[in-house]
Every structure is written in C-alpha cells, then in structure tokens.
Amino acid sequence: xxxxxxxxxxxxxxxxxxxxxxxxxxxxxxxxxxxxxxxxxxxxxxxxxxxxxxxxxxxxxxxxxxxxxxxxxxxxxxxxxxxxxxxxxxxxxxxxxxxxxxxxxxxxxxxxxxxxxxxxxxxxxxxxxxxxxxxxxxxxxxxxxxxxxxxxxxxxxxxxxxxxxxxxxxxxxxxxxxxxxxxxxxxxxxxxxxxxxxxxxxxxxxxxxxxxxxxxxxxxxxxxxxxxxxxxxxxxxxxxxxxxxxxxxxxxxxxxxxxxxxxxxxxxxxxxxxxxxxxxxxxxxxxxxxxxxxxxxxxxxxxxxxxxxxxxxxxxxxx
Amino acid sequence: xxxxxxxxxxxxxxxxxxxxxxxxxxxxxxxxxxxxxxxxxxxxxxxxxxxxxxxxxxxxxxxxxxxxxxxxxxxxxxxxxxxxxxxxxxxxxxxxxxxxxxxxxxxxxxxxxxxxxxxxxxxxxxxxxxxxxxxxxxxxxxxxxxxxxxxxxxxxxxxxxxxxxxxxxxxxxxxxxxxxxxxxxxxxxxxxxxxxxxxxxxxxxxxxxxxxxxxxxxxxxxxxxxxxxxxxxxxxxxxxxxxxxxxxxxxxxxxxxxxxxxxxxxxxxxxxxxxxxxxxxxxxxxxxxxxxxxxxxxxxxxxxxxxxxxxxxxxxxxx
Numbered sequence: 001x002x003x004x005x006x007x008x009x010x011x012x013x014x015x016x017x018x019x020x021x022x023x024x025x026x027x028x029x030x031x032x033x034x035x036x037x038x039x040x041x042x043x044x045x046x047x048x049x050x051x052x053x054x055x056x057x058x059x060x061x062x063x064x065x066x067x068x069x070x071x072x073x074x075x076x077x078x079x080x081x082x083x084x085x086x087x088x089x090x091x092x093x094x095x096x097x098x099x100x101x102x103x104x105x106x107x108x109x110x111x112x113x114x115x116x117x118x119x120x121x122x123x124x125x126x127x128x129x130x131x132x133x134x135x136x137x138x139x140x141x142x143x144x145x146x147x148x149x150x151x152x153x154x155x156x157x158x159x160x161x162x163x164x165x166x167x168x169x170x171x172x173x174x175x176x177x178x179x180x181x182x183x184x185x186x187x188x189x190x191x192x193x194x195x196x197x198x199x200x201x202x203x204x205x206x207x208x209x210x211x212x213x214x215x216x217x218x219x220x221x222x223x224x225x226x227x228x229x230x231x232x233x234x235x236x237x238x239x240x241x242x243x244x245x246x247x248x249x250x251x252x253x254x255x256x257x258x259x260x261x262x263x264x265x266x267x268x269x270x271x272x273x274x275x276x277x278x279x280x281x282x283x284x285x286x287x288x289x290x291x292x293x294x295x296x297x298x299x300x301x302x303x304x305x306x307x308x309x310x311x312x313x314x315x316x317x318x319x
Numbered sequence: 320x321x322x323x324x325x326x327x328x329x330x331x332x333x334x335x336x337x338x339x340x341x342x343x344x345x346x347x348x349x350x351x352x353x354x355x356x357x358x359x360x361x362x363x364x365x366x367x368x369x370x371x372x373x374x375x376x377x378x379x380x381x382x383x384x385x386x387x388x389x390x391x392x393x394x395x396x397x398x399x400x401x402x403x404x405x406x407x408x409x410x411x412x413x414x415x416x417x418x419x420x421x422x423x424x425x426x427x428x429x430x431x432x433x434x435x436x437x438x439x440x441x442x443x444x445x446x447x448x449x450x451x452x453x454x455x456x457x458x459x460x461x462x463x464x465x466x467x468x469x470x471x472x473x474x475x476x477x478x479x480x481x482x483x484x485x486x487x488x489x490x491x492x493x494x495x496x497x498x499x500x501x502x503x504x505x506x507x508x509x510x511x512x513x514x515x516x517x518x519x520x521x522x523x524x525x526x527x528x529x530x531x532x533x534x535x536x537x538x539x540x541x542x543x544x545x546x547x548x549x550x551x552x553x554x555x556x557x558x559x560x561x562x563x564x565x566x567x568x569x570x571x572x573x574x575x576x577x578x579x580x581x582x583x584x585x586x587x588x589x590x591x592x593x594x595x596x597x598x599x600x601x602x603x604x605x606x607x608x609x610x611x612x613x614x615x616x617x618x619x620x621x622x623x624x625x626x627x628x629x630x631x632x633x634x635x636x637x638x
Contacts, residue, residue, distance in 0.1 A: 092422045155474040
C-alpha cells in the first residue's frame with residue numbers, strides 16, 4: 001500500500017485527487033488532515049482506504065506526531081489560504097499561514113528523517129506582472145508577485161528549495177494555474193459567475209445581470225481533474241527540486257468565459273462591476289507553458305474549457 | 320525636529336547611524352526599539368535626543384501603540400535575525416521572525432495611515448548562487464537565495480513591494496552587502512578573525528592559527544560607517560518602491576582579509592577549517608554594483624577596506 005498524506009484534505013482539489021486514485025484502482029492508504037471534516041463519505045471512493053484527522057498545521061507538535069505515526073510515502077500539500085482577495089484584506093494572516101504551515105511540515109519531515117516525497121503546490125500568481133513578450137510563462141521566467149498571497153507562494157517555493165538543497169528533502173514544486181471545476185467555492189471567479197447565472201436561469205429569466213470584477217483579465221484555466229492527474233504523474237516521474245507549471249497553455253478572458261457560459265445556459269448576460277471586487281494590483285494576462293511537465297511526465301490537459309464550464313454549470317444547477 | 324524610529328536599536332548598525340546624525344548636527348528626535356537596551360550612553364551622541372523603549376516587534380498591539388504615539392517621519396528597520404549560520408540551525412524561527420516583525424510594522428503604518436518613510440534593509444544574500452557572468456550584481460539581477468535567512472530577506476522585499484503598490488506605503492528597499500566595522504559581534508566572520516588574531520597578539524606570539532570556515536569565498540565588504548551614510552541619503556533622495564544595492568563594488572576573499580589583517584598585526588597566520596563553520600549551501604562570489612545608488616543619491620564608499628580592518632583590529636585590542 002502506498003501511503004499518501006494530504007493536507008487541505010477537505011478542500012476542492014483533494015476530493016478530485018481521491019476520485020482519481022479510486023478510478024485508477026490505486027492500492028493506496030490515505031490520511032487526510034484539515035481543520036474541518038470533509039463533506040465526502042466513506043464510500044464515495046470505492047476501493048480506497050482513507051481516514052480524516054482534524055489537525056491544525058500551525059500546531060508544530062501535532063504535525064510531528066502525525067507524520068511520525070503515519071510515515072507517508074507521499075505528501076500532497078494542498079492546505080493554503082488560497083484566495084487572493086482574502087490576502088488583500090488580511091495580508092499578514094494570509095502570508096503567515098501559508099508560510100508557517102509549510103515550514104511546520106518540512107521541519108517535521110526533516111527532524112524525523114522521513115523519506116516522504118512532497119508535492120508543494122504553488123501558483124501561477126507567482127509570476128505576477130508580466131510583459132507580453134514573456135508569454136507563455138516558462139518555469140524560469142522572472143517572478144514578480146503582486147499580491148500578498150502570491151508573495152507567500154513565492155516564499156514557499158524558495159523555502160522548499162532550501163530544504164531540498166540544504167537538508168536533502170525530496171520536494172517537487174508546482175506552479176498550478178487557475179484551476180476550475182465542479183464544486184469549487186464561489187469565492188473563485190468562474191464558480192461565482194456560474195452560480196449567478198444558474199440563479200437567473202432558475203428564475204426563468206432569458207436575460208440578466210451578474211456582478212463581476214475586472215472581466216478583461218486573461219487567465220490560463222485548467223480543469224481540476226487534469227490538475228490532480230498532473231500531481232500523480234509528478235509524484236511518479238517528477239524530479240526532486242524542480243518546478244513544474246500545470247496549465248492548459250492557452251489564455252481566456254473572463255469576458256469570454258461569461259460569453260461561453262451564457263451560450264451554454266442560453267441566457268443573455270450583462271455585467272456590472274463591483275468596485276469591491278477590483279484588486280489593488282492585478283495581472284492583466286497570465287498564460288503558461290506546459291512544455292516541461294509534458295516532456296518529463298507525458299502529462300497534457302485532456303478536458304476542454306467548454307466541458308469544464310458545462311460541468312461547473314451543471315454542478316450549480318444540481319446544488 | 321525630524322523623528323526617526325529605529326528598530327534593532329541596540330545593534331551594531333544603529334549606533335553608527337546615531338553617530339552619523341550627531342556628527343552631521345542633525346536636528347533629530349530618535350526613538351529606538353529593541354528587545355535589549357543599548358550599550359551606548361545618553362551622552363555618546365552630543366546634541367542628539369534619543370530614547371530607548373523595550374518592545375518586542377512580534378507584539379502587534381505594542382508596535383501599533385508606539386507608532387501611534389511617536390508618528391515617525393522615518394523608520395529605519397534594522398531589526399533582524401541576521402545570522403545565516405543561525406538560520407541554518409533554526410530555519411523556522413529565523414524565517415518567521417524576520418518576516419513577521421516586518422509585517423507587524425507595515426500593518427501598523429497602514430492601519431494608522433502614517434506617512435512615515437520606511438527603509439527596509441535587505442541583504443546581498445538575496446542574490447544567492449550567481450554565475451560569474453552576472454557579476455557585478457545589479458538590482459535587476461535574478462535572485463536565487465540559498466539560505467533560510469536569504470529567503471526571509473527576499474520575502475521581506477517582496478512584501479514591501481506589495482505594501483507600496485497595493486497600499487501606498489512609502490518604502491525604500493536596500494540590498495546591503497556584508498558590512499564590517501568596529502563593534503560588530505564575533506559571530507560575523509571578519510570580527511571573528513580579528514578577535515582570534517588579537518588574542519594571539521596578546522600572547523605575544525609571532526605566529527599562530529585561527530579557526531575558519533571556507534576562506535575561498537569572495538564577498539563585497541563595505542564599512543558600516545559608509546552604510547549608514549547610504550541609509551541617510553536614501554531617506555533623503557531614494558525613490559519609493561525602489562531597491563538599492565549598498566556595496567563597495569569590489570570583491571575580496573576571506574583569505575585576503577586574513578592576509579591583510581595578519582600584515583597589520585604582524586603575525587604569521589595559518590588557518591584551520593572547522594567543519595561546523597561550513598554551511599550546507601554557500602555562494603562562492605558576491606560582488607555588487609553600486610551604480611544605481613551613486614547615480615541617484617551621490618553616495619560612494621569612502622572608507623578603504625584596509626582602514627576598516629585596522630579599525631576592527633584596534634577595537635578588539637582595546638576591548
């Protein structure tokens with residue numbers, strides 16, 4: 001049995017990782033830790049052995065205890081205050097949590113001399129403000145983070161490197177681009193749009209207005225189901241200390257997302273900008289290159305943007 | 320009266336900053352904060368009004384209180400766990416302290432809406448492993464930090480940028496290269512060498528051995544008295560949000576430092592490597608370019624390396 005420890009177990013990405021392992025009939029034993037219990041049930045993932053424990057990653061001692069008991073082969077570190085908006089409202093809390101929980105994890109692995117392979121999930125937000133000629137962004141493109149969240153992610157990435165080179169830990173780092181998919185919380189942009197549209201649909205309106213931030217920004221959206229497959233491939237084939245972009249390799253503006261979803265749901269949508277949703281600093285265009293991960297692991301995105309958006313709309317319709 | 324708040328008040332650099340202001344007959348009122356009281360006395364700096372308060376920068380509320388009461392024009396943020404060696408032994412503590420105290424300071428300035436100009440002191444260690452063709456290092460050279468301390472410094476720098484661009488704070492950032500000078504603690508390399516040599520001298524030995532780490536590394540050593548002059552000029556003429564190297568612009572190996580000091584003190588010195596002083600990762604050569612600060616503020620280093628070394632040896636002889 002391969003042992004996986006998953007932090008941020010009750011979040012959006014974790015559930016898809018479990019689904020993936022179950023579908024692949026992987027012989028795996030999974031320990032999930034989070035502050036809150038997951039919403040999924042024991043038999044949601046046929047054939048998979050998993051257990052949840054309530055652990056606050058800020059509590060060093062408890063992190064050490066659980067790692068010592070479980071001795072995972074793989075650690076998927078998903079736990080994060082991952083909202084950029086939250087980080088602007090609570091810069092200190094966002095930064096400290098993101099970096100401190102990661103350090104507690106690494107220190108425990110180091111002190112206990114575990115051989116666990118760790119996947120440190122980072123973000124495309126690390127690239128920050130980029131010039132058009134640097135697109136698509138490659139792993140060696142300069143980092144110019146423009147939000148407290150993004151700075152925390154860069155810090156995590158740099159700390160990971162220290163623990164690889166200075167202490168011999170086996171860490172692989174990702175820069176995961178905007179992932180989307182059914183079940184994502186509505187504090188994230190595509191979910192927010194989808195929910196608003198589905199509500200208009202439920203009122204049987206043929207047209208309506210949704211509230212947005214800046215819809216001109218272009219992002220590289222990748223389906224969460226593709227993302228978790230990339231995480232699994234990186235555990236198998238990634239190289240220690242390396243950084244991998246996980247992205248579709250194509251950009252799409254929020255405007256286009258809205259247009260595509262409006263077409264699927266057959267409602268004429270207009271938008272109204274809520275100034276509260278405009279961030280102090282914002283990156284205009286983020287598009288990544290996935291050449292490195294494709295070359296080294298064979299990974300490629302398989303789910304089209306349209307299929308993602310359809311599935312997201314269906315999720316909100318059924319909820 | 321210009322009001323200066325100095326963090327890390329009881330440290331090595333702060334005392335020289337006060338000496339500089341006193342020598343310049345600056346009309347200044349200074350509030351110094353630190354965990355420990357300074358060793359200098361009220362009349363060490365004729366004409367200068369200063370006061371010390373014991374404040375732990377980790378205590379958010381107290382930082383806010385003191386900033387609100389004092390309302391400084393300038394904040395010289397010197398407080399730091401600045402030892403690279405310490406950071407390898409206590410990576411978490413070093414990282415968290417360096418970043419958390421800085422965030423507490425910035426959050427207080429932001430919440431209180433103060434107009435203080437802040438000098439965020441960073442380090443040449445941020446550059447980390449560099450290729451020979453990137454020397455001398457310029458402010459836009461890539462950062463590749465290789466110690467927990469250096470990562471904390473990069474994080475501080477990135478956080479500063481967020482607070483400038485996102486919240487409108489007036490912060491200037493430095494990358495201060497290895498400073499040396501009389502009074503520096505012997506956990507720093509040149510002080511350690513000087514003290515060991517002076518002890519051999521006191522025993523009237525004409526030759527002797529000192530303990531070192533890797534003496535082949537090359538650093539850009541700049542005298543602390545030049546450094547504090549740079550800080551003052553940056554307060555006056557630096558541009559908000561910019562980064563400035565503070566360095567001599569020339570490199571010198573530790574071997575050469577030892578040779579020069581041995582010549583001054585007239586003792587034949589051999590060296591013995593203590594493996595405990597070898598770090599997990601080490602930068603071979605660090606030399607900076609000071610073109611930017613020279614161009615924008617007129618600053619140039621004025622104290623020769625030989626004069627610095629003489630003064631440092633005299634300090635240990637008198638101690």
